[in-house]
Amino acid sequence: MQKQATFNSRWLPWLLIAPQMIVVLVFFYWPAGQAVLQSFLLQDAFGLSTTFVWFENYKELFADPDYFATIVRTFAFAFAIALSSLSLSLLLAVMADKPLRGSAIYRTLLIWPYAVAPPVAGVLWVFMLNPSLGVLAHGLRAMGVDWNPLLDGNQAAALIILASAWKQISYNFLFFLAGLQSIPRSVHEAAAIDGARPMRRFWTVTFPLLTPTIFFLIVVNIVYAFFDTFGVIDTMTRGGPAKATETLVYKVYVDGLLGGNLGGSAAQSVILMGLVIVLTAIQFRFVERKVTY
Amino acid sequence: MANVTLRNVRKTYPGGVEAIKGITFDVPDGQFCVLVGPSGCGKSTLLRMVAGLETVTSGEIDIGGRVVNQVEPADRDIAMVFQNYALYPHMSVYNNMAYGLRNRGMAKPEIDKRVREAAQILEIGPMLERKPRQLSGGQRQRVAMGRAIVRQPKVFLFDEPLSNLDAKLRIAMRVEIRKLQRRLNTTSIYVTHDQLEAMTLADILVVMNGGVVEQIGNPLDIYQKPATTFVASFIGAPPMNLTPLRGDEAGIRFTSGGSVPAGTILGVRPEDLTVSTGDAPEGGVSYDLIVEAIERVGAETFVYGSRSGAKEAAAVSAKPGELPPGEIIVRIPGQAAPAIGAAIRAVAPRDKLHLFAADGRSRIDL
Numbered sequence: 001m002q003k004q005a006t007f008n009s010r011w012l013p014w015l016l017i018a019p020q021m022i023v024v025l026v027f028f029y030w031p032a033g034q035a036v037l038q039s040f041l042l043q044d045a046f047g048l049s050t051t052f053v054w055f056e057n058y059k060e061l062f063a064d065p066d067y068f069a070t071i072v073r074t075f076a077f078a079f080a081i082a083l084s085s086l087s088l089s090l091l092l093a094v095m096a097d098k099p100l101r102g103s104a105i106y107r108t109l110l111i112w113p114y115a116v117a118p119p120v121a122g123v124l125w126v127f128m129l130n131p132s133l134g135v136l137a138h139g140l141r142a143m144g145v146d147w148n149p150l151l152d153g154n155q156a157a158a159l160i161i162l163a164s165a166w167k168q169i170s171y172n173f174l175f176f177l178a179g180l181q182s183i184p185r186s187v188h189e190a191a192a193i194d195g196a197r198p199m200r201r202f203w204t205v206t207f208p209l210l211t212p213t214i215f216f217l218i219v220v221n222i223v224y225a226f227f228d229t230f231g232v233i234d235t236m237t238r239g240g241p242a243k244a245t246e247t248l249v250y251k252v253y254v255d256g257l258l259g260g261n262l263g264g265s266a267a268q269s270v271i272l273m274g275l276v277i278v279l280t281a282i283q284f285r286f287v288e289r290k291v292t293y
Numbered sequence: 294m295a296n297v298t299l300r301n302v303r304k305t306y307p308g309g310v311e312a313i314k315g316i317t318f319d320v321p322d323g324q325f326c327v328l329v330g331p332s333g334c335g336k337s338t339l340l341r342m343v344a345g346l347e348t349v350t351s352g353e354i355d356i357g358g359r360v361v362n363q364v365e366p367a368d369r370d371i372a373m374v375f376q377n378y379a380l381y382p383h384m385s386v387y388n389n390m391a392y393g394l395r396n397r398g399m400a401k402p403e404i405d406k407r408v409r410e411a412a413q414i415l416e417i418g419p420m421l422e423r424k425p426r427q428l429s430g431g432q433r434q435r436v437a438m439g440r441a442i443v444r445q446p447k448v449f450l451f452d453e454p455l456s457n458l459d460a461k462l463r464i465a466m467r468v469e470i471r472k473l474q475r476r477l478n479t480t481s482i483y484v485t486h487d488q489l490e491a492m493t494l495a496d497i498l499v500v501m502n503g504g505v506v507e508q509i510g511n512p513l514d515i516y517q518k519p520a521t522t523f524v525a526s527f528i529g530a531p532p533m534n535l536t537p538l539r540g541d542e543a544g545i546r547f548t549s550g551g552s553v554p555a556g557t558i559l560g561v562r563p564e565d566l567t568v569s570t571g572d573a574p575e576g577g578v579s580y581d582l583i584v585e586a587i588e589r590v591g592a593e594t595f596v597y598g599s600r601s602g603a604k605e606a607a608a609v610s611a612k613p614g615e616l617p618p619g620e621i622i623v624r625i626p627g628q629a630a631p632a633i634g635a636a637i638r639a640v641a642p643r644d645k646l647h648l649f650a651a652d653g654r655s656r657i658d659l
Contacts, residue, residue, distance in 0.1 A: 186379035189346050194393035194440075195367040204392070208383040 032273060038266035057267040066243075067251075067268075074247040077161060078225035085165035086172055086217055090210075093176035094202070107177065114170035118231030125163040126236050153244025156237045160245045163236060164229045171224075172217050179213035180206070219283045223276070248272055295357025295370075295447040295480055296322045297343065302352035304338055312338045314504040315352070320497060323478045325471070327512075329491035330501035331527070336484045337452055339501070343482060344373050344450050357447050367396075372441035373450040376457065378433045380425040380440075386412075387421040390439045411439040414473070431462045438470070442477065449474070451483040455490065467493060488528050492516070500524050522653030525560050531595060533560045533647070534621045553648060553657065560647035563595065563624040566639040568631070576643035580621050584635045594630045596623045598637065 007013050042053045061067050096107050113121070128136045131148045140147040147155065183206065191201045230249050233239060239246035239254055246254065248268065256265025297320040304313035312335045320326040328336040341347040343354055345366035353360050361369050372393075380389050387408055394404045412418045415435040425433055434454065441449055451470070455463045471494055474481050485491055491498055492512045500507045500515065500523075508520040512528075519525035519533070526532040538557050561578060573579035582598030600619050623639045631637050648657040 184377060184379060186375045186377055187381060189344075189366070190373070190375060190379040190440075191381070191392070192346070193344060193366045193371065193373050194444075195396035196392070197367075200396065205381060 035266045035269045035273070038262055039270050040263075041266075042263045053263070057263040061264060061267050061271075070243075070246055070248055070251050073244075074226060077157070077164075077229070077247055078222045080161045081164045081168065081225040081229070082218060082221035084161065085168040085221060086214070088165070089169045089172035090176050092169070093173050093180055094206070096173075096177060097180040110173050111170045113167055114174075116167065118167060118228060119235045121163055121167045122232040122235030125159065125166075125232075129159055151241055153241055156241055156245050159236060160229065160233055163232050164225060167232065168221060168224055172221065175213050175217055176210070179210045183209050216283075219279060223279055226272075226275070296320055296324075297326075297357075297448055297480055297482065298353075298355040299339075299343075300353040300355065302339070302342065302354060303350045304335070304342060304347065305350045312504055313342070313350075316501075316506055317352075318497075318499055318506065318509050320480055320482060322480055324496040325474050325481045325483065325494055326497040326499060327483045327485060327491045327495035328499045328501055329485055329488060329527070330507075332486055334501045335504040336486075336501050340450055340452055340482060340484045343448075344371055345369050370447040371450055372444045372446040372448075373452065374434075374437045374441050374454045376453040378425075378437040378454075378457075380433060380436055382425055385422050385424060386417060386428070386436050386439075389425065389436055390443050393440065393444050407443045407445075408439075411443045414442070415439050430458050431466065434458060434466060438473070442473070447480065449479050449481040451481065453485055454483075455485075456487070463490075470494065488530060492528070498528075500527060502527075518656065519560075519647065520656050522558055522560065522649045525647060525649070529562055531563050531622045531624075533562050534566075535560045535649075535653075536600075536619075536621070537651070554651065556651035557657065558649040558651065558653060560649060561641045561645060563622040565641045565645035566621075566623045567641070568596075568623065568625060568637050569640045570638065571640075573640040574642045577641055578643075578646060579638055579640040582621055582623070582637050582639060584631050584633050584637060585620075587630050587633065589628055589630070591628070592626070594625045594628055596625060596630060596637070597621075598623065598639070 039057050040052055040054055042051045042056060092110055096103055096110065100106070116124070126134075128134045129140075129147070131137050131150060137147050146152075150156070187205060187209075188201065191205045196204060226247070227249055229247065230253070233245055233247065233250050234253075237245040239250045249272065252265050252268045252272065255261045255268065259265075299316055299318055302313055302316045303311070305311045316339060318326075328339060330336045338347060342349050343356075345361065345364060349362045354362055356369055356371070381392065384392065390408045390411060391404050394407065408421070409418070412421055415438055417432060417435050417439060420428060420432060420436075425436065428436065434457075437454065454470070455466055458466060467490055470483075483490075483494060485494075495512050497509065498512045498515055499509050502523050507527075508515055508524045515524060516528055519528060522535055526535060536559050538553070538555060538559050559578065566580075569579075580598070580600055582596075582600060584596055584598050586597040588595040588597075598621050600621060621639065623637075649655065650657060
């Protein structure tokens with residue numbers, strides 16, 4: 001049996017992949033090329049003249065302590081979001097994997113947040129935690145917490161992490177549940193007969209067998225925390241207070257579209273693009289490699 | 294060392310399905326008990342109940358004089374070999390075997406001693422550092438056995454451990470399991486759907502069907518005196534020929550031993566029939582057959598024949614594992630066989646005949 005299709009015509013294969021190629025060209029290669037070009041240019045304040053400055057924008061960027069603070073902040077956010085989201089969703093998946101009555105309903109409910117658009121999720125959390133209106137904020141105050149994320153940078157950061165992690169739980173949950181269900185029941189039973197109590201069974205059998213899933217999700221969650229949290233940040237804090245929640249992606253937007261520093265913003269985009277490429281490479285190299293037992 | 298006793302054990306699933314309908318038997322210390330039956334008869338469920346992986350709805354399971362209904366699997370002092378081996382895929386062979394001992398807080402040198410001992414018995418010494426995925430089916434099977442024996446439990450439980458192996462390896466492992474069990478003298482319960490495995494391994498054979506025990510006993514006793522038509526057709530291959538007696542036959546053949554009602558089922562094993570040109574011996578049975586198919590196995594040949602004029606008896610439909618009514622199998626030693634379409638007569642002496650009540654649930658001794 002021949003598995004590959006053969007085309008007699010020369011142009012038919014090209015025609016068939018053309019729609020996809022056009023989409024990629026127009027929406028990725030074209031803007032990416034523009035960004036690289038833009039990052040070598042410097043515009044005057046009124047946008048009247050443009051000068052080619054080679055790596056001046058990059059030099060300026062790396063000399064800026066503010067930029068380094070943003071890098072550190074972004075990594076801290078990514079770490080916090082990935083850690084909290086992964087651990088919570090693993091806990092939920094382990095519980096949902098147990099043969100409970102109505103487990104199908106729990107599973108469906110746990111998947112719902114994934115269908116909520118990031119800005120909507122942001123608005124939702126803003127309302128719940130708004131210092132003067134929010135239900136949760138009221139509760140926090142009643143417990144004696146001086147809750148005001150509009151002024152307190154750490155609280156604002158916690159808010160972003162909370163909303164972003166919540167959004168990602170569904171996705172992680174799905175993968176963890178699938179991972180858990182692929183472990184044969186008899187392996188758990190063998191461990192039970194071998195005298196391992198539930199907690200020990202989890203750490204010595206279940207968790208090691210989930211590592212391929214965990215690695216995959218770590219990369220996905222970091223990419224998510226880096227790039228997809230824009231909507232949440234924009235609706236909740238707009239990077240404030242005092243840049244306490246400004247991530248690399250949000251800074252691109254602030255510097256370029258609000259600050260008018262197109263060259264510097266483009267340089268930041270190029271750096272981010274490099275980061276995505278590295279993360280994707282890691283993903284393919286180490287994670288996508290088939291792990292078969 | 295312990296005996297295992299089941300007292301009126303029942304299992305009803307939450308949906309109301311009754312999988313085990315009251316089973317009582319006893320496996321004396323050091324004996325090898327085989328539960329055999331078709332798939333869905335409840336044999337695996339029963340084994341899992343002994344292991345503590347399924348709850349007991351009512352009745353008692355007793356291991357070594359202690360009722361274990363409420364005892365966790367880990368505390369029952371049993372070891373189980375699963376059908377798919379259930380090895381820990383991320384652990385080396387050594388760690389697979391040592392895991393159960395470590396969980397019980399055994400000292401390292403003692404663990405090492407036991408694992409190496411088991412590895413030597415099972416001839417898997419050179420593979421201790423490998424992962425399960427690097428092993429063949431037979432080697433995985435050995436590791437699963439090793440994991441059971443290092444624990445030195447009171448009872449071994451085997452859940453169809455050989456069904457994933459190819460035919461040749463299955464026979465080799467079957468013999469090894471028997472030798473190992475004799476050597477360790479550990480009480481064992483073994484589940485299989487393969488009657489040959491059951492016959493060769495068992496000290497005590499428990500034939501199950503539909504959640505009840507059909508017959509318990511020594512394998513050869515069961516072969517020689519099956520208690521029901523189910524046992525008669527399940528134990529022995531090819532299955533026993535079972536034919537309901539017509540009114541005229543019932544009267545003629547069994548007058549000397551008192552008469553039996555019409556519909557009584559006559560059973561005769563293929564190996565007890567011989568091809569003959571003469572009449573059946575006194576009190577025996579003869580079938581006039583048209584040869585329909587022939588199977589040559591080498592050492593023996595099976596002739597499938599249909600009884601002339603037996604088509605009207607086909608009103609009774611065949612149960613799984615049983616022959617269609619009117620078909621008779623005859624075993625002939627060697628390779629010589631009649632031609633297809635030939636008319637032959639097969640006869641069996643009286644002492645080789647089995648009689649069962651019309652419902653097949655009880656045996657009538659001649």
